[in-house]
Amino acid sequence: xxxxxVPMIGAVLLPGLWWTSADRPFAVRPDLVMTMTVxxxxxxxAMLAALSNGFRRRIRWSLGVTASVVIAGFQWRMFTIAGESxxxxxxxxxxxxxxxxxxxxxxxxxxxxxxxxxxxxxxSATAMVVVIGFLGVATLGLMAxxxxxxxxxxxxxxxxxxxxxVLDGYGRADWLTDEYGFTNADFLEALEERGFSIATAAxxxxxxxxxxxxxxxxxxxxxxxGEISDIERTQMRAALTGSTGLLTTFxxxxxxxxxxxxxxxGSLCGGAIDRCIRDGLVERSLWTLGQMTILAPVARMxxxxxxxxxxxxxxxxxxxxxxxxxxxDAPRITFAHLLVPHHPLLLNADCTSRSKDDRxxxxxxxxxxxxxRRSSYVEQVKCVNSKTLEALDRLIEQNPEAVIMITGxxxxxxxxxxxxxxxxxxxxxxxxxxxILSAYRLPGCEDTFRIDLTPVNxxxxxxxxxxxxxxxxxxxxxxxxxxxxxGIVLDITDRVGG
Numbered sequence: 001x002x003x004x005x006v007p008m009i010g011a012v013l014l015p016g017l018w019w020t021s022a023d024r025p026f027a028v029r030p031d032l033v034m035t036m037t038v039x040x041x042x043x044x045x046a047m048l049a050a051l052s053n054g055f056r057r058r059i060r061w062s063l064g065v066t067a068s069v070v071i072a073g074f075q076w077r078m079f080t081i082a083g084e085s086x087x088x089x090x091x092x093x094x095x096x097x098x099x100x101x102x103x104x105x106x107x108x109x110x111x112x113x114x115x116x117x118x119x120x121x122x123x124s125a126t127a128m129v130v131v132i133g134f135l136g137v138a139t140l141g142l143m144a145x146x147x148x149x150x151x152x153x154x155x156x157x158x159x160x161x162x163x164x165x166v167l168d169g170y171g172r173a174d175w176l177t178d179e180y181g182f183t184n185a186d187f188l189e190a191l192e193e194r195g196f197s198i199a200t201a202a203x204x205x206x207x208x209x210x211x212x213x214x215x216x217x218x219x220x221x222x223x224x225x226g227e228i229s230d231i232e233r234t235q236m237r238a239a240l241t242g243s244t245g246l247l248t249t250f251x252x253x254x255x256x257x258x259x260x261x262x263x264x265x266g267s268l269c270g271g272a273i274d275r276c277i278r279d280g281l282v283e284r285s286l287w288t289l290g291q292m293t294i295l296a297p298v299a300r301m302x303x304x305x306x307x308x309x310x311x312x313x314x315x316x317x318x319x320x321x322x323x324x325x326x327x328x329d330a331p332r333i334t335f336a337h338l339l340v341p342h343h344p345l346l347l348n349a350d351c352t353s354r355s356k357d358d359r360x361x362x363x364x365x366x367x368x369x370x371x372x373r374r375s376s377y378v379e380q381v382k383c384v385n386s387k388t389l390e391a392l393d394r395l396i397e398q399n400p401e402a403v404i405m406i407t408g409x410x411x412x413x414x415x416x417x418x419x420x421x422x423x424x425x426x427x428x429x430x431x432x433x434x435x436i437l438s439a440y441r442l443p444g445c446e447d448t449f450r451i452d453l454t455p456v457n458x459x460x461x462x463x464x465x466x467x468x469x470x471x472x473x474x475x476x477x478x479x480x481x482x483x484x485x486x487g488i489v490l491d492i493t494d495r496v497g498g
Contacts, residue, residue, distance in 0.1 A: 079103045159331040160401040160443070162250065162466050163322055164459065166213055166335075167384060168311075169342030170408035172202060172435035179432065182378045187385040188439075194392055195441045196404070201452040202438030203496050204410045207430070207480050210236065210266050212409040213337055216455045218245040219463065219471070225479065228487040241270030242335070246459050248272050250333040253467050260321060260336040263310045267337060277314075277321060311339035312346060312353075315387050323394035333466075341380040341412070345373070349382035362413045373414050401443045403466045405458050408436035434478055434496045452476060 083099030086092070173184040188198050205221065206212040215222050218239035223232050238244040247257045251272050259269045261278040269276035314321075315338050322334055340347070343362045346354055360376045388406070395402050416429040440449055440458065445465035453461070454476040463469045478496040482488045 158401075159255070160403045160466055161322075161326075161331055161395065161399040162255070162333040162462055163395060163402065163404045164216070164246070164333070164335045164462065165318075165388070165404070165406045166216070166337040166409050167341065167388070167406065167437065168209060168337065168339045168409055169412050170381070170384070170437040171411040171432065172200075172408075172437055173198075174200070175411065175432060175435040176378070176381075179428075180374045180378055182381070184381070184385075184437075187389070190385075190389055191392075191406075191439050194389075194396060195443065196406075196439045197442070197446065197449045197451075199438035199440065199449075199451050199453045199458075202407070202436050203434050203452075203454055203476075203478050204408065204436050205454050205456050205477060205479060207410050207433045207478075209264065209409050210240070211479070211481055212455065213266070214239045216407075216409075216459045217242065217247065217335070219249070219456065219459050220245070220474065221456060221477070221479075223479065223481070223489045225489050225491045228481075228489060237266075238270075240266045241268050242273050243270040246463065247333065247335060249463055249469075250467070254330060256327055256330045256332045258321070258332055258334040260314055260334070260338075262314065262337055262339050264337070264339060274327075309346075314338055315340055315384065316351070318387060318391035319394040322391050323398050331466075337409075338384075341377060341384050343373075343377070343413075345376035345380050347380045347383040349379045351383040351387065362416060366415070370414060377412055377414065402441065403443065403445075403462055404441040405439075405455075405462055407438040407455050407458060409455070411435045430480070430492070430495070434492075454478070 079100035080096070082103065083096040086099050087094075087096040171180075173188060176182045176184055191198065204212050205215050206223070211223055214236040218235065222236050222239065235244070242248065242257060242259055247259070251257045251274070256274045257272065258275045258277065259273045261267045261269060261276065269278065314336065318336065318338070321336065326332060343360065345360045348354060354376075358376075360373045362373065392404070395404070411433045413429065413433055416433055436455075438453060438455070438458065440453070440461065442449060442461060442465045445461070448461055448464065450457075457473050457476060460471040460473065464471055476493075477491065478493045480490045480492045482490060
């Protein structure tokens with residue numbers, strides 16, 4: 001029996017461990033990954049015990065069926081990685097689609113052989129998918145329980161509300177003009193009319209979301225040049241959940257902390273968050289689970305853009321969130337990370353949705369395809385601009401002294417291939433990624449603003465201006481994470497140069 005228990009446990013747990021391994025710095029949700037894979041193991045055995053007449057008499061065959069069903073049903077991503085690897089090494093693009101089907105199909109065939117009954121194999125697989133789907137939704141909800149009530153400092157009712165709005169992949173105006181042929185002057189002028197100062201030489205601290213957003217929330221750099229350590233990853237997860245840094249600082253000052261979750265794996269309310277906005281929880285959970293199963297291609301056909309639909313919904317409702325009435329007259333800090341105007345490019349300039357055939361994605365392809373991507377990006381930027389201004393008007397009308405930071409986490413990636421290491425990424429791709437929109441509204445603190453502020457110093461300014469703190473400015477540095485090199489951090493400050 002032990003010979004069958006080992007592969008079953010390995011089949012379920014090892015892929016989860018692989019996703020959370022130290023070599024993948026963007027695996028920011030080990031708790032959810034491991035919880036889900038353990039559920040798969042436990043429920044798979046329980047379902048098999050209930051459905052198999054021969055469970056007690058033929059334990060080794062039953063466990064063999066379980067292992068096969070679990071692998072075939074719940075490790076689809078592993079199969080696609082294998083297919084992509086074969087396609088890359090052989091140059092046969094078709095292998096990326098064929099290999100996963102062959103692997104899953106072969107294991108299901110083995111399941112039928114071991115079970116001796118194909119109806120039993122189909123019933124087992126279907127039951128596991130359904131049961132674990134519901135368990136997964138429940139699990140995601142349990143990962144961020146309702147926060148405890150804190151006896152914080154007594155706030156002043158005249159303290160300003162604070163908004164940190166991260167617009168994912170929003171590029172700097174000069175780059176958009178020079179490379180995209182788009183002048184963003186109307187939007188920037190509208191921001192200035194509302195009391196904003198524009199950081200015209202703004203650059204991000206990191207070129208990827210998990211490090212950039214984590215550093216903003218941490219109010220300090222997360223990853224030093226060199227290999228990323230486990231301690232740094234732990235700090236990143238704490239910052240991304242609001243468990244340290246900016247949000248806890250405001251919480252301790254008596255502010256109500258509001259966190260708007262999105263579909264990205266690093267977006268999760270922690271225990272210090274007073275109000276967690278997690279609209280679309282079921283949609284997000286089922287999409288994530290669907291990608292684990294053999295039904296992943298079907299899920300993508302039914303809802304091909306689930307990763308971003310939640311953020312587009314949040315964009316449309318942003319004004320409602322930021323202008324919601326205060327609770328007990330306590331001032332509020334809202335953190336909103338919206339996955340727009342980052343690709344996929346779903347929205348027209350008037351914020352209507354593009355047809356499925358008209359949606360585009362970043363890639364390394366040039367020529368007419370590059371121009372089409374950039375044109376679609378500009379359309380999405382226009383929509384983001386209009387909805388952002390609508391939300392700002394509502395917030396400022398309600399709280400004229402509101403302190404606000406609007407920033408990109410990195411620039412667009414119209415020519416970026418994230419599978420390339422730093423030495424192979426085209427110069428223009430890095431330039432584009434390292435130029436961001438950044439704007440600050442700092443009533444009474446305007447003299448602390450600089451046009452070359454990086455986001456890590458921007459969030460420190462928020463705390464200084466709203467709370468009267470005296471945090472010193474950190475060096476404005478730019479770093480690149482070589483994902484192909486398993487998370488090596490490179491200092492490219494001299495290369496970026498503002």
